[in-house]
Amino acid sequence: MFEHITASEIAGYGVGTLLLCVTISAPKIDALISASQRSSLGMCKRCGDLRMIACSRCNGLGLVKEGGPFTIIPINERDQSFRGGSKPRSISCTKCQSKGRFNCPECYKLTSY
């Protein structure tokens, strides 16, 4: 019975006009829709009408690990933390004030104008 569903889905992709229906019924497909398709559907190019964009620094977590892979840690400090068994601490992201996301600038422009 799943074969039937798959077949009809493939048909939908092929026709392309069913894209809108697929979008509504399957939110996961949204990620596959390109920016140009979003705008033709009247959706925000930037955020896809979520009105939010994830923070690029903390990937939407609102927290960043203190001392990333690019931070040079002095050898004695590294040694201390190894012996102490301390885990890398997470600090709140300064870029997004630990919110993890920003208002979409595109949508914000439209709503606040």
Ligand SMILES: [Zn+2]
């Ligand atoms: Zn952030």
Ligand SMILES: [Zn+2]
């Ligand atoms: Zn937007």
